[in-house]
Amino acid sequence: MPKPSRTGTAAALVLLALLGAAVWAVGQLRLNVATFTDSIGNATDFLSRTLPLDFPPLTEVLLLCGQTLAIVVCATLLSVLVSVPVAVLAAGNTTPAPAARYGARAVIVVARAVPDVVLAIVFFRLFGLGALAGVLAMGLHSVGMVAKLYADAIEQIDEGPRTAVRATGARRLQEQIAGVLPQVLPAFVATALHRFDINLRVSVLLGFVGVGGLGFEIANALRRLDYQRGVALALVVLLLCIAAELLSAAVRRALLGTSGDTARGLTGFIRRRVGAIRADLARGPGDRGPEPGRVSPPWTARRVRGAVFTAVTALVVVASVWGADLSPWQVLAGLPRMLDTLGLFWPPSTGGVLPDLVAELFVTVQIALAATLIGAVLALPIGILAARNVAPIPGIATAFRIVIVVVRGIPELVLAIVFVVITGLGPQAGALALAIGAVGLLGKLVADSLEETDVRVQQAVRATGAKRLQVFVAVTLPQAAPAFVAHLLYQLDVNIRSATLLGIVGAGGIGFYLLNASRVMEFGVVTTIMMMVFATVMVVELLALWLRRAVS
Template sequence: MSIATPVKAPVEPIKKKTSLESIIAGVVLVALLVGGIWSVNSLGINIGTIINSFENASAFVGRMFPLDFPPVMDTLGLIFETLAIVFLSTLLSVVLSIPTALLAARNTTMNKGAQWTSRAFIVLCRAVPDLVLAIIFLRMFGLGATAGIIAMGIHSVGMVAKLYADAIEELDDGARESIESAGGTRSQQILTAIPQVLMPQLIATALHRFDINLRTSVLLGYVGVGGIGLAIADSLRVLDYQRGMALAFIVLALCIVIELISGSIRAALMSNASGGITGGTWVDRMFNKNREVGVNDLKLTPPWSMERFNRFGAYLLIAVLTIVSFWRVDVSLRELFTGLMDLPETLALFFPPSTGGSLSNMLEQLVITLQISLAATLIGGIIAIPIGIFAARNVVANKFVYQTFRVIIVIVRGIPELILAIIFVVISGLGGVAGTLALSVGAIGLLSKLIADSLGETDTKVQDALRAAGASEMQIFFSATVRQAAPAFVAHTMYLLDTNIRSATLLGVVGAGGVGFLLLNASRINQFDVVMMVLILMVAVVLIVEALSMWLRKVVR
């Protein structure tokens, strides 16, 4: 009896394919680096340019002081109006994002068409700048808070719904399957299994978006949305730098305070989100109803325990804030209904898209926008890397050092990029230099935080093993810490480039170079077909960069 020789299945050359992709990824990264250097040189950013701006900077400081703060009641009114706009827009984004995320997640959607449609809607919301949405809605609803709330709310869906959908897909599906096996309907499975587990992350994401919308609200003031942003625009339009910069300092302080408060809440929410009922965070105890109960505890009506009081208090607080916010911004339901009825007429103004007879100028400004983004990513990255390293707790042993750099990051992150762009436009003049310097400072705050967090999330066991083998701290840092965090560095840099392209477009409204200036001018003279053409070009670039970013993250992971 002969024994058949087993036939070996052909092995696909996975290693060669992976190696080829890695080589291509390396070439792309080098090309982006070269593009950044070329952009810095093409925009004329050098030491001489910065030195020549010192005289303008000193003159600007002289015209800025003494700061002219509005009366206390006027200041509080502007702050409350701004916070009301931001709160309502964030609430709108959450309300829209939850059903969108449920349709986009694989484990909660059976219909592939609905899933891909929801994913496409999320990408489109993220690709269309909120400034463009604000221009559209201002045409529909007129000047005021309504347009800004809807614009920021819809644009925020691009981030919030994506994070919600990703979180839903990463859930353990065992709870939902248990409810399904017990005969629960699809809606019962979703409503019972998902909210309790995801509630901390849902709230943390909403708080993070609140921070972003607060900075965005300042920018939208330049197109007629209310709040502090509109007051700053009115002051700087008449060159009243004392009042304008006083308002800017209020925005800075407000952003830092909100960043610290929301950051602390997010840390508390996410620190023990996977813990038990007794050992978890306050939000676990607030929203989790599946506590262990004894026979004597079983009642048809649950008792008013501290958990139930907290849960009821949270719902009541959200309801009160919603009512107060609506009252403060004075949203007119009649104007809202009229604007929605005029939607077909409004959209007709944007089609067909037109270049306005200046396609070459439009493409030139688009190239400048890309140059600003690449240059700002390069400059910000070079400065952010050492700051992020010194802000990492597991890299720097000295507590005073890493806390100092953490404070620097918080302060830099608290400065809205629009305020930076205004300052640099005054100092260095109109054009791409101002936009690049403004985005570079903003990039430092964002990228240094991401770098510090990535270094802090590395596996310390690898570092301890090398330390036990006698390796120096420098050898441990480069061979273990940096090596583990390198893929995250690439992902963060691409995310920064993607963010800078959008921001560079928006900063053009204050003369910081790029297509944003064309966008604002076209909207002011009602050339909405030109606005649509600029939007199409911007969305195309953003989608290309986003696809490239996703591919690079996949390869280097």
Template structure:
């Protein structure tokens, strides 16, 4: 039986008509893929040049038994000392995070196009955010230790100011995404600019403010361990002292405490962030969702009709009533104020040292200028190249491992819910490990050098990149996947043809962000012997060569800002 195809449905070539050509890719798309292929080639070169191989890793694993024998049994400090160190660390991190929020909010208001008075102030605020993000907190800590001496204050200022780079950017972006309706209504009613901001911007922004602060608290907790190597008190300093004296039983015991603390904080803050930002059918989930249900019947719910609310006497209410949301906000803000006040007392900040440091600021600044290589230009350049190689190689390791793990953690990709949950838990556990602790473990097992640093950052990348991959996959349009499935495609074919194609631009953006994070982190791991420019930075600060410190800071800034510009351009091009 012969099937006849209508002429209008025959291929155009069979009809003697010209076949339309596939449109050529845009020049920007070509440029993006050239950059990505160049970074891939550089990452492979870094991987080979650093001698990261199965043989190198296997030789380190052979030393695992010796490391365990030197580490076990764990030697925990006395309970009183351990509690004191933990509380001191939490106090420092709490104040640093509160400081970053207090400073980031006005900076974000000036940086956001929707609230800035003029574009010049907006540009200056955005520049300040980028610069503070580019300067590593370790560098700021070294500068502040010179100004204010030992104690909690340098660490608080270093983490607080560096955090503005992330917190301020997220706040500014959130402000620009807010509904402009309330602000326009206030402006029409004659409200001043600050009245519009206080009443029309801050209230709807509050969940984002709290969620971002909690996320930054997680990051600062990990950073406090690193800053312990330059004198910031708490668990980080005790850990550094133990490892510097090769007391691995005490050092690993303190590392275990830090790990448990990071996991607890991650779970608590993650639950609160989900409750604040994740809503299902108008009902909050998590702890605040439980409070919603408990408040049913004993607090008054808002009127969905937006009719004027009246008091018992019939008068129109001019202030918000004490409903469930207002009670929770009041209790939450009161608890936060009490925690910050307690942290200020527990951190034991030396106010006199702060005043003296401010007074001596001109003399301190003079020590750092003019910058000088100190006759170490070739060594510093080689160290900077190694730092970039560590960042590239670790990102390659992270991408290779994180994409399959993140894919299996996505509910719409995993074979079943149990698999997705298991890989989500794995991601949370990996994220809880500070890269510094991983680097220390690998250094003890494999010796000094860039390989332990690359492996530590590569494994650390699994936590962040795996989560970003899983979240992006779950946000894809499932209708496209269902259409491919209906045509008989296998699970792997659906993933490649429907799911992966949708998230490929987001994957590129996530990889660039992870590369940015890894190169910044690689500049710091040198202080524990993981190679790169961090080693020279620490040595210059220890021998009081502050002009060399400034020179190294400028080198780091040049590399980080260049990468920041490339990363931002790629993300804009693909999303």
């Protein structure tokens, strides 16, 4: 038996320490059976004040849904347009210089660090009320995730096609279009659709700071304690999120097809582009003759499908820009005030409440740790049963996939509001809301990781006569274990950021101070809070990076 390395031992001790801290956080926040028992009366009272649900007229619901979707589509489009050049500069194999790469990576980090709520407040001061602030806030904040994933996808490409294109004498732009884009297009599409799902849920949170749509109406209803209307609109958001999740999955399958079809299609596209570029370089500038190097692909059913989806996407984008009522003149009018507005956030200040800020940041970390532990306990069995190669029968995997989709569709802010009413103001509501929200994200990641394990090894062990449980414990689980560790640390990162924002509705943590500082225009305090949260998240990210290397 090999002797464990120092790095492996240190990683195991750190993981045990994190587990101990999470168990301690659960105890400190009193997340126990007694707390839930004491809250039964509040839950019953909340239910009686909620039913029957009070839905607005159908025309009003459709109008609110259209406004919300228009804002989310425009924000996602903005994030993609900004992320593509940032990702090209940030990727090590496409950046023109190290300085450009570090600068692009800094842009990605800053975009992730600044909460979209803070961005929305800034843009409200610049451009006034309206959808523009929400589009800019969600779009620019999304760059932190979208550009990072785009850069990772670019760095993982096969350099063979790109080298072949470069050998023809192609310029840098031609090289990117013909040698890089076809390979990363599937990942780009999948990431954009995933971010659309996230932005749809984020739009509810931005409604509490003035961005229009369903989130704004939910916030107004809850402020006047109209739970019948507020929960009814929250149910509309849930159905909208589920529909968006299912539609995104269908679009991904229709556009990308199976992995084999995609690979063959991309290979053919690359070959055609290389031939076209070679022909362009061989012809003289005055040659207007035929282009023998160009190959026109046949209009197969898959290509027709792709063209239809492209046309529909273009129509949706145009309709969204019109529906969100975005005006370039509004942007031009607000730009002269940008430097003055940004100057309000510097230098950072504590407002005389630094001890309170440190204490509430500690509570935020407690909420995140407790939520991650409870969420993992709930999500791991659900994710395992949702994996098609682990579930006893396909029907069970499908059923648990549906559970994951439904849970993912519930905005965490709505869960936090419900738990605030049931358990009262404080960190318990935030921890419970994030724990349930983790089932959607963590359950999906666990299921996907199990399905990505090497099936051939599992089949080989099964051929020896091993039972399903033995194969899972001996082969499948060890293969997916490093991914599980990475997913848990990623969930902790997400929960720290989310716990910061859930404090806006009284779910404990530093978010309450963040919103209050924004409302009384203590923007220096806002900067201090952002820097504190950013430092905490960076510690978690560095720890996660080290642990992933140690356990892999």
